[in-house]
Amino acid sequence: MSTRIRLTDVTKDYGLAVPAVDNVSLTIEPGEFMTLLGPSGSGKTTTLNLIAGFETLTAGTIAFDDADVSTLPPHKRNLGMLFQNYALFPHMTVAQNVAYPLRERKVPKPDITRRVAEVLDLVQLTGRDGHYPSQLSGGQQQRVALARAIVFGPAALLLDEPLGALDRNLRGVLQAEIHRIHQEVGTTFVFVTHDQEEAMNLSDRIALFNNGKIEQVGTPEALYQRPETLFTARFLGDSNVFPLDKPFDGKAVWEDSVWAVDPGTVAAPTASALVVRPEDMRLSTSSVPGTNSVGATVRAVEYMGAYRTVVLALGRSGLTGRARLGPEDTAIAAGQTVVASWPVARQRLVLS
Amino acid sequence: MTATQIATPRAQRRVRGVDPVPWWLKLIGGVVGLYFVLPTLFVIPMSFSTATTFQFPPQGFSLKLYENFFTNPVWLDALRNSVVVATLASLLATVVGTAAAVGLHNLRGRLARFARTVLMISMVTPAIVIAVAVYISFLQWQLVGTLAGYVLAHAAIGVPFVLVSVTSALGGFDARLLRAASSLGATPLRGFVTVTMPLISRGVITGAVFAFVTSFDEVVIALFLRSPALQTLPVQMYNSVTVEIDPTIAASSSVVVTAVTLICLVLQFVGGRRKSS
Numbered sequence: 288m289s290t291r292i293r294l295t296d297v298t299k300d301y302g303l304a305v306p307a308v309d310n311v312s313l314t315i316e317p318g319e320f321m322t323l324l325g326p327s328g329s330g331k332t333t334t335l336n337l338i339a340g341f342e343t344l345t346a347g348t349i350a351f352d353d354a355d356v357s358t359l360p361p362h363k364r365n366l367g368m369l370f371q372n373y374a375l376f377p378h379m380t381v382a383q384n385v386a387y388p389l390r391e392r393k394v395p396k397p398d399i400t401r402r403v404a405e406v407l408d409l410v411q412l413t414g415r416d417g418h419y420p421s422q423l424s425g426g427q428q429q430r431v432a433l434a435r436a437i438v439f440g441p442a443a444l445l446l447d448e449p450l451g452a453l454d455r456n457l458r459g460v461l462q463a464e465i466h467r468i469h470q471e472v473g474t475t476f477v478f479v480t481h482d483q484e485e486a487m488n489l490s491d492r493i494a495l496f497n498n499g500k501i502e503q504v505g506t507p508e509a510l511y512q513r514p515e516t517l518f519t520a521r522f523l524g525d526s527n528v529f530p531l532d533k534p535f536d537g538k539a540v541w542e543d544s545v546w547a548v549d550p551g552t553v554a555a556p557t558a559s560a561l562v563v564r565p566e567d568m569r570l571s572t573s574s575v576p577g578t579n580s581v582g583a584t585v586r587a588v589e590y591m592g593a594y595r596t597v598v599l600a601l602g603r604s605g606l607t608g609r610a611r612l613g614p615e616d617t618a619i620a621a622g623q624t625v626v627a628s629w630p631v632a633r634q635r636l637v638l639s
Numbered sequence: 640m641t642a643t644q645i646a647t648p649r650a651q652r653r654v655r656g657v658d659p660v661p662w663w664l665k666l667i668g669g670v671v672g673l674y675f676v677l678p679t680l681f682v683i684p685m686s687f688s689t690a691t692t693f694q695f696p697p698q699g700f701s702l703k704l705y706e707n708f709f710t711n712p713v714w715l716d717a718l719r720n721s722v723v724v725a726t727l728a729s730l731l732a733t734v735v736g737t738a739a740a741v742g743l744h745n746l747r748g749r750l751a752r753f754a755r756t757v758l759m760i761s762m763v764t765p766a767i768v769i770a771v772a773v774y775i776s777f778l779q780w781q782l783v784g785t786l787a788g789y790v791l792a793h794a795a796i797g798v799p800f801v802l803v804s805v806t807s808a809l810g811g812f813d814a815r816l817l818r819a820a821s822s823l824g825a826t827p828l829r830g831f832v833t834v835t836m837p838l839i840s841r842g843v844i845t846g847a848v849f850a851f852v853t854s855f856d857e858v859v860i861a862l863f864l865r866s867p868a869l870q871t872l873p874v875q876m877y878n879s880v881t882v883e884i885d886p887t888i889a890a891s892s893s894v895v896v897t898a899v900t901l902i903c904l905v906l907q908f909v910g911g912r913r914k915s916s
Binding site: 339340341360361362364365366367368370372374375376377378387388391392435436439445 | 813815816818819820821822823824825826827829830833834837838
């Protein structure tokens with residue numbers, strides 16, 4: 288029931304300046320929740336459409352388990368798909384919508400009735416079978432679409448920004464729903480989003496797209512804690528970025544500072560930017576032994592509820608940076624001169 | 640087209656907050672309406688007349704003309720021919736017009752515009768020009784006076800009506816639904832049958848009715864194609880006035896008017912119900 292999806296050197300070129308998808312290779316493991324994350328135009332949706340078969344490959348191959356499906360039309364790929372606009376059939380009731388893939392597969396009538404009831408129960412829409420999509424709320428419509436996409440036991444479920452059209456509260460509820468259904472069904476999920484928080488919450492692994500290429504693949508934790516490039520560091524969460532004066536050669540040098548480096552935190556030998564997360568930044572009046580530090584001026588303190596963000600001007604050039612403070616650190620005020628320091632192990636040297 | 644406007648529910652207009660219609664506009668509307676309907680209404684009282692020539696106001700009351708119409712084989716054959724021709728022609732026009740509309744809907748650019756123009760051309764060409772062209776070519780192909788000839792010619796002039804109404808129906812059709820259908824296992828053909836067709840059916844039915852009525856009512860081409868063995872009702876009506884001076888035409892006209900009105904009412908009813916669900 289769950290399928291390994293293997294993309295090998297996949298390229299989609301519309302004849303524009305840059306290919307929409309540029310030589311992408313990615314293996315999605317059976318039962319995995321894989322998120323294709325990236326800004327708009329980065330190639331994530333095109334990649335999903337290539338997997339679904341809505342677009343034809345310019346080069347490369349796509350295989351489900353060991354079967355090459357590169358030239359298979361969408362209706363033969365046996366994939367469920369969730370669309371941002373739900374794409375429910377407006378002339379069919381909820382039950383008819385959900386029964387659609389089973390009818391197309393010529394499943395016997397009694398089985399259809401039973402499976403539709405089961406799956407409507409799974410998405411908690413029992414009793415709505417006679418309603419038309421227009422009589423349901425957005426969240427309910429997306430549940431129907433979800434039921435319809437999994438009722439036939441697809442090889443994998445593709446989700447194309449399915450929560451994009453919902454308001455914030457409902458998004459949270461449906462996120463939990465999707466997570467629960469992934470656990471229960473155990474099918475391979477391929478989820479496209481530009482929302483990094485959504486990606487972090489749901490995914491087993493994230494493939495971060497940039498300009499048609501995969502920037503980095505890994506668990507949400509790996510991408511956040513151990514970014515390899517500046518793009519990854521900036522796309523997932525906030526970062527303080529120090530563009531080093533020269534590529535790393537055993538020492539990290541920026542302006543007047545020479546910082547100690549733990550070899551385990553260097554992404555590549557030619558790394559040329561040093562990244563520190565705001566929550567790893569500590570502010571004090573004098574430098575703390577065993578840490579790397581830089582002089583800074585407090586520009587502003589932003590109250591965020593659970594914590595406060597201090598906006599800093601770092602070093603001689605006044606590079607903008609951020610530190611996160613707990614509610615107890617109330618002594619910091621705008622205009623103050625401080626030392627910003629961080630543990631050597633918490634910094635990361637990345638390619639810029 | 641017209642049928643779509645008729646089908647707009649009144650409630651929807653009220654929601655948009657249109658000002659109440661002033662009395663003078665109602666008056667003008669009433670006059671224009673009368674202007675359209677009056678000739679038709681003259682014919683109905685005349686059909687119950689006892690006179691043997693055309694007279695207005697009609698004299699007496701009888702069903703004599705209806706008896707003539709429904710017992711005279713010339714009239715009955717003509718009616719039957721018209722119904723057969725119009726049914727087949729509108730079927731053919733509906734298939735071709737719908738296929739063309741769906742195909743052209745997905746195409747952009749010069750070729751698509753050109754193809755659309757070619758398909759629409761019979762709508763703007765004077766009927767007599769089409770009739771002569773059809774007559775000359777059908778003479779060669781030996782289609783004059785044949786059922787196939789009538790059907791082909793009338794289907795050609797019916798296609799634009801179907802093309803227009805189906806194209807406008809497709810304007811409100813979300814093509815992403817077809818992606819959904821294919822992801823759910825439907826072949827392109829099954830997707831068309833189960834998703835596209837039900838959602839554009841109003842446009843298809845409207846087009847089919849227009850094509851039917853166009854054929855049913857077509858007289859110029861039919862005059863050229865007629866043979867003693869095969870002529871349509873409008874041609875027989877034309878004959879009855881110009882050659883025979885037969886008042887039965889009043890009865891046949893009334894029958895046609897009633898039939899066409901019923902068709903339009905049914906269409907409107909179907910459309911209205913679909914919208915409210």
